[in-house]
Amino acid sequence: MKRDAIDRLVDDQLxxxxxxxxxxxxxxxxxxxxxxxxxxxxxxxxxxxxxxxxGAKVDKASIAARPCFLCRDNRPQCQHIHQWGDYxxxxxxxxxxxxxxxxxxxxxxxxxxNGHVGDMLRLACDLExxxxxxxxxxxxxxxxxxxxxxAVPSEYMPLDRRYPFKRHYFIDSQERVGxxxxxxxxxxxxxxxxxxxxxxxxxxxxxxxxAVVVPRRAHRPLCYDTVKVSPGAVDVFxxxxxxxxxxxxxxxxxxxxxxxxxxxxxSHELSVNVGIMSAPEIQYELHGPFEADAEGAEFRxxxxxxxxxxxxxxxxxxxxxxxxxxxxxxxxxxxxxxxDLTLALNIVSVEDYLTSVISSEMSADAxxxxxxxxxxxxRSWVLAQIRHKASASGHVDMLDTPEERVKWYDHDDHVDxxxxxxxxxxxxxxxxxxxxxxxxxxxxxxxxxxxMHGDELCDTRFSKCCGGAFEEFQYCWEPRRHxxxxxxxxxxxxxxxxxLTVEANAREWILGRPDAFCSDVDESIxxxxxxxxxxxxxxxxxxxxxxxxxxxxAIVRERSGIDFGEISDLVPLARGTxxxxxxxxxxxxxxxxxxxxxxEIRKWLSRSHLxxxxxxxxxxxxxxRLHGAGWGHGVGLCQIGAAxxxxxxxxxxxxxxxxxxxxxIRSIY
Numbered sequence: 121m122k123r124d125a126i127d128r129l130v131d132d133q134l135x136x137x138x139x140x141x142x143x144x145x146x147x148x149x150x151x152x153x154x155x156x157x158x159x160x161x162x163x164x165x166x167x168x169x170x171x172x173x174x175g176a177k178v179d180k181a182s183i184a185a186r187p188c189f190l191c192r193d194n195r196p197q198c199q200h201i202h203q204w205g206d207y208x209x210x211x212x213x214x215x216x217x218x219x220x221x222x223x224x225x226x227x228x229x230x231x232x233x234n235g236h237v238g239d240m241l242r243l244a245c246d247l248e249x250x251x252x253x254x255x256x257x258x259x260x261x262x263x264x265x266x267x268x269x270x271a272v273p274s275e276y277m278p279l280d281r282r283y284p285f286k287r288h289y290f291i292d293s294q295e296r297v298g299x300x301x302x303x304x305x306x307x308x309x310x311x312x313x314x315x316x317x318x319x320x321x322x323x324x325x326x327x328x329x330x331a332v333v334v335p336r337r338a339h340r341p342l343c344y345d346t347v348k349v350s351p352g353a354v355d356v357f358x359x360x361x362x363x364x365x366x367x368x369x370x371x372x373x374x375x376x377x378x379x380x381x382x383x384x385x386x387s388h389e390l391s392v393n394v395g396i397m398s399a400p401e402i403q404y405e406l407h408g409p410f411e412a413d414a415e416g417a418e419f420r421x422x423x424x425x426x427x428x429x430x431x432x433x434x435x436x437x438x439x440x441x442x443x444x445x446x447x448x449x450x451x452x453x454x455x456x457x458x459x460d461l462t463l464a465l466n467i468v469s470v471e472d473y474l475t476s477v478i479s480s481e482m483s484a485d486a487x488x489x490x491x492x493x494x495x496x497x498x499r500s501w502v503l504a505q506i507r508h509k510a511s512a513s514g515h516v517d518m519l520d521t522p523e524e525r526v527k528w529y530d531h532d533d534h535v536d537x538x539x540x541x542x543x544x545x546x547x548x549x550x551x552x553x554x555x556x557x558x559x560x561x562x563x564x565x566x567x568x569x570x571x572m573h574g575d576e577l578c579d580t581r582f583s584k585c586c587g588g589a590f591e592e593f594q595y596c597w598e599p600r601r602h603x604x605x606x607x608x609x610x611x612x613x614x615x616x617x618x619x620l621t622v623e624a625n626a627r628e629w630i631l632g633r634p635d636a637f638c639s640d641v642d643e644s645i646x647x648x649x650x651x652x653x654x655x656x657x658x659x660x661x662x663x664x665x666x667x668x669x670x671x672x673x674a675i676v677r678e679r680s681g682i683d684f685g686e687i688s689d690l691v692p693l694a695r696g697t698x699x700x701x702x703x704x705x706x707x708x709x710x711x712x713x714x715x716x717x718x719x720e721i722r723k724w725l726s727r728s729h730l731x732x733x734x735x736x737x738x739x740x741x742x743x744x745r746l747h748g749a750g751w752g753h754g755v756g757l758c759q760i761g762a763a764x765x766x767x768x769x770x771x772x773x774x775x776x777x778x779x780x781x782x783x784x785i786r787s788i789y
Contacts, residue, residue: 121202121204121209121246121247121248122248123248123249123250126219126221126247126248126249126250127219129200129202129209129211130211130218130219130221132200133199133200133211134211136198136200137196137198137199137211139213140211140213140215143169143213143214143215144215144218146169147167147215147216147217147218150165150166150167151165151166151365151368152164152165152166153368155371155372155373155376156373156424157284157373157376157377157380158284158377158389159421159424159469160281160282160283160284160424161424162284162358162359162360162376163358163359163360164359164360164362164368164371164376165216165359165360165361165362165368166362166363166364166365166367166368167216167361167362167363168363168364169214169363170214170216170361170363171348171363171364172214172262173214173260173262173350173352174348174350174361174363175348175350175363178257178258178261178262178264178339183264183265188228188263188265188266189263190222190224190225190263190266190268191228191266192208192226195210199211199213204223204243204246205239206225206226206227207223207224207225207226207239207243207269208223208224208226209221209222209223210222210223210224212270216272216276216354216359216361217272217273217276218273219250219272219273220270220271220272221247221250221270221271221272222268222269222270223243223252223268223269223270223271224266224267224268225266225267225268227267228265228266229266229267230257230264230265230266230267231255231257231261231263231264231265231266231267231268232256232257232267232314233254233256233305233314233319234305234314236267237298237301237302237305238298239269240252240254240269240319240321241294241297241298241321241329243269243271243321244321244322244323244329245294245323245329247271248323249273249274250271250272250273250274250322251271251272251273251274251276251277251279251320251321251322251357252269252270252271252320252321252322253269253270253271253272253277253318253319253320253321253353253354253357254269254270254317254318254319254320254353255270255318255352255353256314256315256316256317256318256319256336257314257316258316258336258339259316259317259318259339259352259353260318260339260350260351260352260353260354260355261352270353272354274322276359277320277322277354277357277358277359278358279320279322279330279331279332279357280330280557280560280561280564281358282471283332283334283356283387284377284380284387285334285356285380285381285384285385285386285387286334286335286384286385286386286387286789287332287333287334287335287356287387287567288304288332288333288334288335288567289330289331289332289561289564289565289567290329290330290331290332290565291324291328291329291330291331291488291561291564291565292328292329292488293327293328293329294327294329296771297321297329297330297331300331301319301331301333304333305317305333308335315335316335316336316337316338316339317333317334317335317336318333318334318336318352318353318356318357319331319332319333319334319353320332320353320357330561332357334353334356334357334384335384335385336383336384337382337383337384337385338382338383339383340382340383341378341379341382341383342378342382343375343378343379343382346370347362347367347370347371347375348362348363348364348367349361349362349367349371349379351379351380351383356380356383356384360376360379387567387568387789388789389469389470389471389568389789390469390470390503390506390789391451391467391468391469391470392467392468392469392470392473392502392506392538392539393454393465393466393467393537393538393539394465394466394467394468394473394537394538394539394540394541394548395463395464395465395534395537395539395540395541396430396433396447396449396464396465396466396541396548396550397430397432397433397434397463397464397541398458398461398462398463398464399432399461399462399464400460400461400462401462402430402455402462402464403430403431403432404428404429404430404431404453404464405428405429405431406419406426406428406453407426407427407428407429407448408421408422408423408425408426408427409421409422409423409426410422410426410428410453417454417455417456418452418453418454418455418467419452419453419454420452421450421451421452426450427448427449427450427550427551428448428449428453429446429447429448429449430446430447430448430449430464431446432444432445432446433445433446433447433541433549434542435542435547435549442728445552446552447549447550447552448550448551448552449466449468449476449550449551450468450472450550450551451466451467451468451469451472452466452467452468453465453466454466454467456536458536463536463537465537466541466550470499470502471499471563471567473502473548474495474498474499474502474563475559475560475563476548476549476550476551477498477546477547477548478491478494478495478498478559478562478563479549479556479559480546480547480548480549486558486648486649486763486766487648487763487767488558488561488562488766489765489766489770489771489772489775490648490649490759490762490763490765490766490772490775491558491559491561491562492562492565492566492771492772493762493766493772493775493776494562494582494757494759494762495562495563495566495569496566496569496570496571496580496772496776496785497571497580497582497756497757497776497780498546498580499566499568499569499570500570500571500577500578500580501546501579501580501581501582502538502539502546503570503577503788504577504578504579504580505538505539505545506538507577508579522713523713523714524713524714524715524716525680525713525714525715525716525720526703526714526715526716526717526720527716527717527719527720528596528597528598528717528719528720529544529719529720566772567787567789568787568788568789569785569786569787569788570785570786570787570788571604571776571780571783571784571785571786572783572784572785572786573602573603573604573780573782573783573784578602578604578780578783579593579602579605579756580756580757580780581593581605581753581755581756581757582755582756582757582758582759583750583751583752583754583755583756583757583758583759584649584660584750584751584752584758584759584760585638585660585661585750585751585752585754585758585759585760585761586610586636586638586698586750586752586754586758587630587636587638587661587662587698587699587734587748587749587750587751587754588609588610588611588629588634588636588638588639588661588698588749588750589607589608589609589610589617589620589629589636589697589698589699589754590605590606590607590608590609590610590697590698590754590755590756590758590779591607591696591697591698591700591718591753591754591755592605592606592607592696592697592755593605593755595695595696595697595700595702595717595718596696596700596702596717596718596719596753596755597717603781603782604780604781604782604783605755605756605780605781606697606781607620607697607698608781609634609636610636610637610638610758610761611635611636611637612637612765612778615635617697620695620696620697620698620699621694621695621696621697622695623692623695625699626692626695626699626734626736627736629699629749630662630699630734630735630736630747630748630749631736631747633661633662636661636761637758637760637761637762637764637765638661638750638758638760638761638764639661640760640764641661645760645763645764645767646760646763648763648766648767649759649760649763659731660731660750660751660760661749661750661760662747662748662749663731663747663748663749664745664746664747664748665726665730665745665746665748666740666743666744666745666746667743667744667745667746668742668743669686669687669688669742669743669744670686671743672687672725672743672744673685673686673687673708675724675725675726675727676706676708676724676725678727679723679724679725679726679727680715680724682711682713683710683711684706684707684708684709684710684711684712684713685708685709685710685711686708686709687706687707687708687709688707688708688709689705689706689707690704690705690706690707690725690737690744691704691705691706691707691737692704692705692736692737693705693714694716695734696718698734698749698750698754699734699749700718700732700733700734700750700753700754701716701718701721701733701735702716702717702718702721702733703715703716703717704716704721704733706724718732718733718753719733719753721733725746730746730748731748731750731751731752732748732749732750732751732752732753732754734749734750735747735748735749756779756780757775757776757779758779761779762775762779765778773785
């Protein structure tokens with residue numbers, strides 16, 4: 121049903137039913153205000169006409185004693201009908217928003233979504249520009265004895281938003297959303313009964329459906345006897361309806377939070393403390409209202425639109441794309457002294473943090489399934505880091521002797537914050553990187569989901585390109601093996617991976633070009649993963665770097681702080697499961713020394729960083745040629761490989777299963 125046809129139905133009904141026309145016109149003058157619930161904006165509407173629904177008695181005796189107002193024989197003759205299969209589309213006589221519709225079953229049957237999920241999906245597809253919603257019995261339905269849905273123009277009920285309580289979000293094809301909804305409703309059911317839920321659906325485009333399900337714990341809040349708020353779908357999807365001026369005045373942020381706490385389930389969203397930058401003096405700007413603590417060291421936003429800007433933030437530290445830029449952030453700004461420097465910290469919700477990480481780590485134009493996969497691993501990683509940091513003690517990541525220096529760059533060295541904002545942890549650039557609806561959808565549809573292995577949060581590392589083979593954790597960081605991070609080929613056919621810890625096998629592998637997901641160099645796929653400055657690099661699957669002897673000797677001296685004299689040889693001593701070197705002997709005229717692990721090797725052999733330590737050495741007439749594979753450490757998810765999988769139709773669960781063997785996706789809030 122096209123939007124103009126719906127508008128004609130509404131206009132004809134208002135012309136022929138004076139009471140409804142007047143109620144609709146009065147919507148122009150209803151009082152509205154905004155409150156915040158756990159920092160999330162929520163609208164409050166004063167709509168006295170809705171007392172019919174808000175105050176409806178829904179006990180069995182009351183329902184039995186009144187005629188069903190949704191049955192055709194009991195409806196006013198002036199109420200227009202648009203027939204839609206076994207349903208009748210009607211203009212709601214007590215509208216909350218202009219264009220408010222009721223879609224009633226032609227049969228008098230109990231209100232139940234069981235067996236009717238497909239009807240809702242088809243309605244959402246057919247009602248152009250409308251959001252279709254469902255109030256379960258004891259969840260806002262004023263006619264629990266007669267199956268019906270409702271619908272309002274989508275601009276009045278956006279679904280891709282944050283919620284201050286537990287909800288389930290889906291965005292996918294009609295078929296997949298239908299399957300997900302049915303599976304969820306089954307899992308929420310008790311003894312075959314319909315679960316207490318509110319549901320809303322809308323068609324994003326001709327092939328995509330967006331859906332939100334809010335599980336309910338109670339019909340009405342504890343305040344109902346004094347403040348007549350009886351939340352239904354409209355209330356839990358963004359607008360609390362009050363039916364008197366006194367009730368409208370009574371609803372503030374605190375009462376709204378209490379109402380949702382009574383009728384819905386708490387989300388328990390977590391926050392993270394991110395180190396953005398350090399400098400002798402931090403230059404910042406506050407945009408919108410903030411409040412400062414007594415010391416003037418922490419600034420808290422007083423509006424959901426408030427943000428702050430930091431000047432001259434360095435990104436890509438020590439990498440070839442290093443540069444400075446101004447960056448803006450949501451959440452709290454905290455300034456903290458550390459020696460002669462001042463640290464700028466950002467305290468932000470994990471989900472807002474993730475929205476930025478995904479847009480910063482890759483292009484926001486990536487496929488939805490890739491973005492979902494990245495949301496899960498980025499959430500898992502940061503929560504695992506916070507948990508590990510809280511329990512870590514005496515961690516050592518350095519071996520420094522005259523013969524050998526082994527260092528790995530893990531994340532326990534951040535004392536003043538949980539994670540940093542650069543590649544050392546996860547790129548986090550606040551709201552500076554544009555975040556598109558696709559990114560928000562990925563966050564919402566995986567809200568609270570993490571990867572677990574047994575009772576352990578997975579340490580979900582990722583890199584740009586594995587080079588065709590997965591590296592194992594212990595060869596890059598501390599000597600601890602994770603059973604879900606195991607050697608495998610980045611291919612779907614289960615092709616066997618040679619033992620790349622053997623030098624001859626590694627040489628053949630790196631000098632060849634085995635087929636793998638990440639060997640795909642299609643520009644459109646790279647654009648999904650790589651930001652503009654990352655696409656300054658095109659040689660990531662297989663690459664070469666040439667040095668003359670003097671140049672390499674100078675770079676190693678500069679980057680290591682050790683004078684090897686004239687370098688005569690680079691000898692791989694130990695390789696990991698992807699062929700990455702984690703012990704390299706550097707032979708010089710003044711000194712010979714072993715260096716490890718992979719990132720320290722990459723650091724010593726380049727003025728920025730080598731793309732990876734998976735390389736073989738060729739002596740040339742004047743120096744060395746390094747033939748390399750991959751970009752980054754190669755542990756966990758390979759971003760380019762995952763992008764290719766997304767393009768080939770794999771969903772995010774299949775992508776994660778490919779890179780994290782035997783790990784399980786669980787929702788923790």
